[in-house]
Amino acid sequence: MDKLTVSFSACAGMSLSMPDGILWIDALHDKKTTVYSTLSTELIDYMFNDSGFVGEDKHGPDIIAFTHCHTDHFSSRLCRIAKSNWPDTRLMLPHSYFPEQLLIDGDRTDTMLGKTRISFIRSRHSGKERLHKSYFMHISDGETSILISGDTSLSDPVFKEFAAENHIDIAFMNYTWLLFAKGRSVIEDIIQPKYLIISHLPFEEDDKAKLRGTAFKGASMLKGIDDIRLLTEPKQKEILILK
Secondary structure (H helix, E strand, O other): OOEEEEEEOOEOOEEEEEOOEEEEEOOEOOOOOOOOOOOOHHHHHHHOOOHHHHOOOOOOOOEEEOOOOOOOOEOHHHHHHHHHHOOOOEEEEOOOOOOOOEEOOOOEEEEEEOOEEEEEEEEOEOHHHOOOOEEEEEEEOOOOEEEEOOOEOOOOHHHHHHHHHOOOOEEEEEOHHHHOHHHHHHHHHHHOOOEEEEEOEOOHHHOOOOHHHHHHHHHHOOOOOOEEEEOOOOOOEEEEEOO
16 A cells, blocks of 8 residues: 545544545544534535545445444444445444445454455443444555554453554554553554554534543653644545555
């Protein structure tokens, strides 16, 4: 993989535009929570037309996937609209909502997008909902290795073991990993990514809990990672040149 374009939707949602195709992760949700942002009508329209989300030819995402089905990550209504727009798009989620979906299940589920392997690995969700069916992700085309934490608990042994056993070029992490020394230690000492991208933060107007400032402070405390980016703004894009 020589280039990766990251297009931010809201909260933890994003589109990854890769040489083998376009993958949406936790990108469709429309229920606003007390501390996190969600998609407005304007942002939904933008997503459904922007090349970073649907391609230059507007063919749409190849896969729409969800690490779990909490309302700050998933909307069945928006999935139905997306599937109506792009019937050939694969839907992947860990609960059964649609007859045509691919169920993410068991300890691990793998799928291919061209020559790129996309893996969903069962993990413990953070906080009080640790028993909720939840996954982290690994994406690899044989050259570039990408780790996506989802809402995995900071103390999840499966996640830490996987990160320790696999070289990681790019890590997408929930902001909570920046807030505590043990989370920052996992990033610095175990994952050691070349690129670190932080998500699950609210837009500025929704930041009642002041999470953005806390996340930026936590990012400034990381050592040994030169390229750190935070997804915080509507329509934000990040382009990673990997070769």
